[in-house]
Amino acid sequence: MDPLVTFCLRMGDTTLILGQQTAAWCGHAPVLEEDIAFANMGLDLIGQTQLWYEIAAQAEGQGRTPDDLAFFRTERQFLNAQLVERPNVDFAHALMRQYLFDAWHLPIQEALCESGHQAIRELAQKSVKEVRYHIDRSRDLIVRLGDGSEESHAMMQGALDALWPYAADLMAIDAVEQALVGIGMLPPLDRVACAFEAETAVTLDRATLAIPGNGHARTGGRTGIHTETMGYILAEMQQIPRSFPDARW
Amino acid sequence: MRPDPDTVRGWLGKVPDPEIPAISVVDLGIVRGVGWEDETLVVDVTPTYAGCPATLVIALDIETALRDRGIDKVEVRRRMSPPWSTDWISPEGRRKLLDYGIAPPQLNAANCVGMLSAQSAACPLCGSKNTEAIAARGSTPCKAQFRCRDCREPFGYFKAI
Numbered sequence: 454m455d456p457l458v459t460f461c462l463r464m465g466d467t468t469l470i471l472g473q474q475t476a477a478w479c480g481h482a483p484v485l486e487e488d489i490a491f492a493n494m495g496l497d498l499i500g501q502t503q504l505w506y507e508i509a510a511q512a513e514g515q516g517r518t519p520d521d522l523a524f525f526r527t528e529r530q531f532l533n534a535q536l537v538e539r540p541n542v543d544f545a546h547a548l549m550r551q552y553l554f555d556a557w558h559l560p561i562q563e564a565l566c567e568s569g570h571q572a573i574r575e576l577a578q579k580s581v582k583e584v585r586y587h588i589d590r591s592r593d594l595i596v597r598l599g600d601g602s603e604e605s606h607a608m609m610q611g612a613l614d615a616l617w618p619y620a621a622d623l624m625a626i627d628a629v630e631q632a633l634v635g636i637g638m639l640p641p642l643d644r645v646a647c648a649f650e651a652e653t654a655v656t657l658d659r660a661t662l663a664i665p666g667n668g669h670a671r672t673g674g675r676t677g678i679h680t681e682t683m684g685y686i687l688a689e690m691q692q693i694p695r696s697f698p699d700a701r702w
Numbered sequence: 703m704r705p706d707p708d709t710v711r712g713w714l715g716k717v718p719d720p721e722i723p724a725i726s727v728v729d730l731g732i733v734r735g736v737g738w739e740d741e742t743l744v745v746d747v748t749p750t751y752a753g754c755p756a757t758l759v760i761a762l763d764i765e766t767a768l769r770d771r772g773i774d775k776v777e778v779r780r781r782m783s784p785p786w787s788t789d790w791i792s793p794e795g796r797r798k799l800l801d802y803g804i805a806p807p808q809l810n811a812a813n814c815v816g817m818l819s820a821q822s823a824a825c826p827l828c829g830s831k832n833t834e835a836i837a838a839r840g841s842t843p844c845k846a847q848f849r850c851r852d853c854r855e856p857f858g859y860f861k862a863i
């Protein structure tokens with residue numbers, strides 16, 4: 454596959470799956486404001502997905518639409534980072550997953566504002582402003598709940614222990630990115646991992662949370678290897694369009 | 703009949719934003735270009751938020767409004783760059799927001815985007831500047847919830863972006 458298509462799918466699949474998981478909080482979050490916040494962020498992420506899929510579909514040139522890419526690919530064809538497919542479990546897990554994602558999403562969007570590819574650059578210049586609001590919220594809540602009651606601290610630490618190994622998948626770089634950096638379509642991405650480390654070190658410290666030190670890392674999502682939860686997410690997300698493929702509103 | 707772009711802009715100034723009908727799509731600053739390409743009237747529109755559910759409705763409302771004015775061929779195009787900013791909301795749009803009960807966004811959005819704590823809002827009901835943010839998101843993605851410490855009323859604040 455054209456590295457540009459692969460890269461756009463890696464980005465778009467990651468925002469789509471998180472958007473889907475986030476939208477599931479609508480009607481279930483512990484307080485109304487957070488219910489609305491999660492639902493609204495899901496909208497932002499799904500809107501960004503649409504832009505990524507448009508670039509991918511155009512580069513691919515096979516006449517597929519963003520909806521085709523979202524609803525008519527199988528698990529192994531999805532290239533999202535494994536972090537975003539981890540289950541909602543509880544509010545602590547959802548929030549920690551969001552924060553770790555945001556801590557990567559902001560620096561990569563900032564980097565992509567200098568992409569040599571016009572549509573990617575425009576996408577990033579638009580999305581980065583939304584992403585700044587996302588991390589403003591998740592960072593604030595991580596600190597409040599991490600450095601909160603004994604119970605909230607324990608829940609946040611448990612979520613961090615469970616999810617930290619998956620953060621590496623966000624920053625996994627292979628020949629796809631290297632090829633795009635080589636032709637100037639992407640800026641060098643090493644600074645994204647540096648920014649992620651700096652952001653999480655400061656914020657998790659303020660939240661009195663300890664980064665797990667065992668060095669375990671789980672990767673593979675960006676090459677189509679997924680965890681056991683992924684099939685359930687796709688089943689729910691794709692069920693209607695697959696049952697009624699030509700249905701129109 | 704090919705009305706000139708200023709006339710068309712005047713018509714679009716009466717097309718309400720679907721989520722905040724007090725202001726028009728022109729007040730909102732999302733109409734970025736109006737012009738004729740042969741027999742087709744092309745309107746360039748920039749989305750507010752990437753995932754704003756109103757985007758499709760806005761395109762349809764613009765098309766409908768222009769058809770009602772007797773223009774047969776209308777094309778609404780999406781323009782992504784430069785990205786929309788709340789700084790583009792017109793002074794009249796800001797006044798209409800305030801009258802509607804929504805505090806308008808802080809200007810120079812680039813300096814405070816993503817930092818709600820760096821933004822302040824005067825109460826649209828009593829004018830007091832003694833207000834506080836209570837939630838970063840409100841009834842639409844573009845608004846935060848604030849509360850006035852003087853008259854005690856809650857209100858929506860249009861976040862700078």
Ligand SMILES: [Zn+2]
Pocket residue numbers: 825826827828829830850851852853854855
């Ligand atoms: Zn007041």
